[in-house]
Amino acid sequence: MSDKIAGELIEEDLTAVALLAPDFLKALRVQMLKFAVLQLSDEQLAEDAVQEALIGALKNAVSFNRRSALKTWVFAILKNKIADILRQRHRMIEASRLLREDEEGENFDMLFNDKGLWHLDERPVAWEQPMESVKNSHFWRVFETCLHGLPENQARIFMMREFLEFESQEICELQEITVSNLHVILYRARLRLRECLEHKWFQEDERA
Amino acid sequence: MKNCQQTTRLLSDGQERKLSFKERAELKVHVIMCSGCRNFAQQMNLLREITRTYAKGLDDQEAGVQDDMSGNNDADDQHKE
Numbered sequence: 001m002s003d004k005i006a007g008e009l010i011e012e013d014l015t016a017v018a019l020l021a022p023d024f025l026k027a028l029r030v031q032m033l034k035f036a037v038l039q040l041s042d043e044q045l046a047e048d049a050v051q052e053a054l055i056g057a058l059k060n061a062v063s064f065n066r067r068s069a070l071k072t073w074v075f076a077i078l079k080n081k082i083a084d085i086l087r088q089r090h091r092m093i094e095a096s097r098l099l100r101e102d103e104e105g106e107n108f109d110m111l112f113n114d115k116g117l118w119h120l121d122e123r124p125v126a127w128e129q130p131m132e133s134v135k136n137s138h139f140w141r142v143f144e145t146c147l148h149g150l151p152e153n154q155a156r157i158f159m160m161r162e163f164l165e166f167e168s169q170e171i172c173e174l175q176e177i178t179v180s181n182l183h184v185i186l187y188r189a190r191l192r193l194r195e196c197l198e199h200k201w202f203q204e205d206e207r208a
Numbered sequence: 209m210k211n212c213q214q215t216t217r218l219l220s221d222g223q224e225r226k227l228s229f230k231e232r233a234e235l236k237v238h239v240i241m242c243s244g245c246r247n248f249a250q251q252m253n254l255l256r257e258i259t260r261t262y263a264k265g266l267d268d269q270e271a272g273v274q275d276d277m278s279g280n281n282d283a284d285d286q287h288k289e
Binding site: 115118131158165187190191 | 244
């Protein structure tokens with residue numbers, strides 16, 4: 001398909017969708033972009049990937065009579081695009097520098113005492129009906145806040161692993177880190193993210 | 209015996225690789241006695257499960273609108289034709 005024809009098609013579909021829900025499309029695009037920038041550390045590449053993913057998905061927009069289905073689909077395309085770009089690039093210039101920065105100055109005295117036991121007020125509590133939370137849009141705002149509160153490479157690598165669902169080995173190759181680096185990074189990301197979600201969501205929830 | 213910091217590290221690693229028999233035994237012993245790490249263990253699985261639904265969770269309410277067809281999210285990953 002020539003670019004021109006593709007352009008016209010997109011124009012039409014974008015209009016159709018935008019007419020239905022301009023705010024929805026805008027919000028979706030913002031969130032896709034935020035995610036793509038995190039993964040690619042490059043605004044332009046991220047813009048392109050999001051654009052392509054939206055185009056790909058909106059070509060089929062009529063077949064989605066539920067927005068949530070469209071959203072899932074659009075993100076599935078974006079995931080693949082990002083994975084392709086990462087594989088092609090095969091090298092994160094900043095990775096080793098970020099890793100060192102990350103290793104330095106991070107300790108978890110906040111969480112554990114000098115014997116390595118949980119501080120009383122940091123000891124994990126049981127989460128009530130955790131899978132109900134995912135249906136709540138406010139939960140995802142908290143999740144994003146927590147995610148973006150992590151050091152950047154922790155957030156990126158955590159999402160590569162858990163959302164993009166790369167295998168460990170592949171992340172190591174793409175990011176040029178060792179398996180033990182990866183495990184340390186994931187551990188730190190999980191510690192922080194868990195703690196943040198608990199304090200900002202699950203305990204709040206309990207009190208309500 | 210493993211402390212909480214070492215135990216949580218093992219629990220995180222357990223998401224990435226198969227733990228050795230010794231490691232699993234050490235985990236069990238600690239987790240029986242420590243409710244914090246017991247919760248942490250469950251939450252490692254939950255965190256994975258939750259994160260995998262991230263795309264679905266970018267909810268319409270962000271834009272202040274509801275799904276047109278229905279309010280429930282069960283069938284989110286079914287692309288209806």
